[in-house]
Amino acid sequence: MNKFYPTGPVTDQIRQMTKLHNFRNERLELFETLTERELEILTLVADGQNNPTIAKHLGIKRVTVQNHRTSIREKLNIQNDSDYIKFALAYDLIKF
Amino acid sequence: MAYQTDQELLTRFEYYTLEMEAQIQKGEDFKKVSEHLPFMAIFSYSDPTKIIHTNQRHQKITGYAPDEVREKRSQYLKDIVHPASLEYIRKHIPEFYLKQNHHQTMTFVQQVLLPGNSGYCPVFTFTKPSRLPDGLVIRLLAEPKDFERMSGKMERVLEIVQFKLDNFKRFQVLSNREIEILTLLVNGVDNPKIADQLYISRRTVETHRKHIKRKLDIHSYRDLMKYAFAFGIIDI
Numbered sequence: 003m004n005k006f007y008p009t010g011p012v013t014d015q016i017r018q019m020t021k022l023h024n025f026r027n028e029r030l031e032l033f034e035t036l037t038e039r040e041l042e043i044l045t046l047v048a049d050g051q052n053n054p055t056i057a058k059h060l061g062i063k064r065v066t067v068q069n070h071r072t073s074i075r076e077k078l079n080i081q082n083d084s085d086y087i088k089f090a091l092a093y094d095l096i097k098f
Numbered sequence: 099m100a101y102q103t104d105q106e107l108l109t110r111f112e113y114y115t116l117e118m119e120a121q122i123q124k125g126e127d128f129k130k131v132s133e134h135l136p137f138m139a140i141f142s143y144s145d146p147t148k149i150i151h152t153n154q155r156h157q158k159i160t161g162y163a164p165d166e167v168r169e170k171r172s173q174y175l176k177d178i179v180h181p182a183s184l185e186y187i188r189k190h191i192p193e194f195y196l197k198q199n200h201h202q203t204m205t206f207v208q209q210v211l212l213p214g215n216s217g218y219c220p221v222f223t224f225t226k227p228s229r230l231p232d233g234l235v236i237r238l239l240a241e242p243k244d245f246e247r248m249s250g251k252m253e254r255v256l257e258i259v260q261f262k263l264d265n266f267k268r269f270q271v272l273s274n275r276e277i278e279i280l281t282l283l284v285n286g287v288d289n290p291k292i293a294d295q296l297y298i299s300r301r302t303v304e305t306h307r308k309h310i311k312r313k314l315d316i317h318s319y320r321d322l323m324k325y326a327f328a329f330g331i332i333d334i
Contacts, residue, residue, distance in 0.1 A: 020105040021334040050318035082286030
């Protein structure tokens with residue numbers, strides 16, 4: 003808590019974080035079906051990495067990354083890139 | 099006292115404030131109703147620097163007794179509140195009390211020097227316009243300890259506020275059309291659908307996106323989402 007933050011209203015941000023908290027709670031069961039590897043890939047995708055970079059980073063084939071992504075999308079019912087980030091933020095996989 | 103979520107803290111703030119106002123309205127002494135409160139409480143009229151009372155909790159945490167605060171309030175404020183925070187309070191809080199109705203609430207962060215901490219700590223302060231006949235207003239303050247236990251959520255709120263402040267000027271130069279497109283983008287709508295929805299060509303959408311990217315200095319979708327969270331244009 004040593005970092006200095008400026009003075010200012012926070013009500014809207016708190017509401018948003020609360021929504022994210024509810025998003026998390028409503029999808030706990032879905033989230034728990036992910037494997038360790040899928041978690042790893044979800045984190046990298048949400049962090050903005052593309053498939054070739056992820057493949058290289060994890061030492062696996064691109065097509066394997068693609069298969070994992072399909073599996074993640076199906077398990078979490080992800081429709082778009084925005085959802086990846088929402089999940090990753092809600093489950094503290096990435097920092098804001 | 100520890101709070102699970104930030105919302106819980108807000109709800110408690112609101113609950114205690116309403117409860118105190120109700121008791122004061124019934125004729126209870128305002129000094130009495132704040133005595134056993136689990137938060138620091140500050141009472142003033144519409145000028146937030148003219149403090150007339152502070153509670154026991156406040157004394158326990160800051161080391162200032164109520165009469166000490168009352169008699170030397172400008173010294174007290176100067177000693178413990180960061181100059182930038184004090185300026186904010188002087189400027190925006192009286193405005194808020196005047197303009198809003200008594201259902202409106204406000205939570206803000208201020209930087210305060212508290213004994214036992216090195217440097218300023220962020221303190222969450224809750225207030226709302228008075229609904230009491232004499233215009234008495236209550237400010238409730240959570241100590242840093244209260245939200246440190248909240249699994250880092252408060253820290254995230256502060257990070258977002260910081261991002262918003264750092265990038266406010268950038269966001270302001272966006273045109274209404276660009277904000278419209280940005281909102282669709284962060285909610286997962288793709289270019290062809292944006293074009294359909296706004297009755298413009300795909301190329302025009304592409305051009306708008308380029309402008310947004312340049313104006314906001316965006317390098318990835320993740321950067322885009324930061325704006326979405328900070329400026330509240332995302333549906334969660």
